[in-house]
Amino acid sequence: MATPPGAADLNTPLSALCWQAVRQRAATSAVIGIALAMSVGLPSAAQEQGRKPSLAVLDFAVSDHSPLPDPAAVRANLAASGKTPADWLVQALSSYEAYQLVDRSRVAAAVQGECSAATCALETGKVLGASRVVYGTIIKVSRLIWYADAALLDVAAGKVLRSEELEIKGNIAQLLPRAMPSMARRLAAADPLLAKRHLDRKRLSAVEVRAFLAATSDNPPPDLTDLDLSGLDLAGVDFKRADLSRSSLARARLRGARMFAVKLVDATASGADLEGAVLDLGVLERADLTGADLRKASLYASILTGAILDDADLRGARVIAPMTGARLSRAKLADADLGADRGNQPMGIMRTDATSSDLSGADLSGAN
Known part of the structure; x- marks a missing residue:
């Protein structure tokens, strides 16, 4: 897939792309929602031939587009889930045993401020020596509607392999832990480095x-x-x-x-x-x-x-x-x-x- 739908331009913040997609979906009434997780895992590490690709997951940018924006309340709502969106995603990805995940403390030390564009993610990946970088955005649209957008970046090729969007409707603290495993599965399934592992x-x-x-x-x-x-x-x-x-x-x-x-x-x-x-x-x-x-x-x-x-x-x-x-x-x-x-x-x-x-x-x- 040369340029999958939704793939980000290297100079475009993911938050801007996600908000454009929100408006497009509102115009067509098309809803792309989050999914309940079903158990479809990647093969175990023992089946992997060769070294596992390294992956760095960056902290998600947070944006409030609701009628009465309150950034502090938004962050408090996300924190009530027990982990940050990035930490939930790391937990889901680690269960696949598909990647060598870069330590979160190293990622935090390498990122100065918010990193929500592919250019920033690419530079961060190079600094960390990672093969892949995932970066994303969480957008609050209304009291009960949120959007999560994440992209998988190939550091060596300098391009976005896949971006995925999820709509989360309801209590974000309860639904975020279920949304991130779905996001993780979609991103991992699109990685050509894992194609050789054969996702049965x-x-x-x-x-x-x-x-x-x-x-x-x-x-x-x-x-x-x-x-x-x-x-x-x-x-x-x-x-x-x-x-x-x-x-x-x-x-x-x-x-x-x-x-x-x-x-x-x-x-x-x-x-x-x-x-x-x-x-x-x-x-x-x-x-x-x-x-x-x-x-x-x-x-x-x-x-x-x-x-x-x-x-x-x-x-x-x-x-x-x-x-x-x-x-x-x-x-x-x-x-x-x-x-x-x-x-x-x-x-x-x-x-x-x-x-x-x-x-x-x-x-x-x-x-x-």
Whole structure:
């Protein structure tokens, strides 16, 4: 992945990027929430070939964008969790045994003031001799809504490998310890140095998935990342805005499933039966839906940037979504609703944007 979505420019403070993302999500009503942790770990250190990469985690910058800003109260709220956001992240990362973590006292001594931009993180990483640096921002938006943003920086290459954002809704002191393990897993999974370790997907049964979702609320959304759900019968299931990023749903039966606002970034759903499924406001960036059955499915205001829909069947589907760079070669789009939604004026006219998409051989007969 050359430049993952959300990756920071080296001269841009992460707090600025995160606040821009907050505004964009508010405009589209898309919610990317924190996830309840499920046990999907990296292999043990004994399986690692060669030296573990060193990683320095910097203290998170803290910003208060709430209607009545009170920086002291914000820091007190975070402290009530028992650890700083960075310390929670260090604890989660250490459990993977994937990195040699730089001692926190050395990190504190190397950082002068706030370090919330990639340029600062890069220089700090060089001083510490670290292979990787994680830096981030915590933003309070309102009394109950917070955003956490973190980026993983490759010091030798001088570039951000991945930035991740989490929305935290509720008591920050209670939810921060659960948000950071989710953040840690996402960042570690994106590190090419760890790709050789092979992050095995945990296999769940349909019964386990249904039971987990039945016992979970959508606040925070369920964490179903990095799982093997291929071939399962999950027809009609309410996924409660779940994060299914990087999971495999290949050939799964998802007919009529309620997948409103789910996150399927880098997920695989090739050959899946999604007829009549509701994927409105879903984030399907780079999702592989090759040959999937999406007849009469609804993808209103979903994000399909870079998605692969070659040979997919979207006849009669409602697809009003940004899909820049998507692949739809030989896709069946007969009678599909691709037109602007003039009934959604308060949010601006929603329309399908297929700029730079591959529609070679696609059937668009009867589509509007």
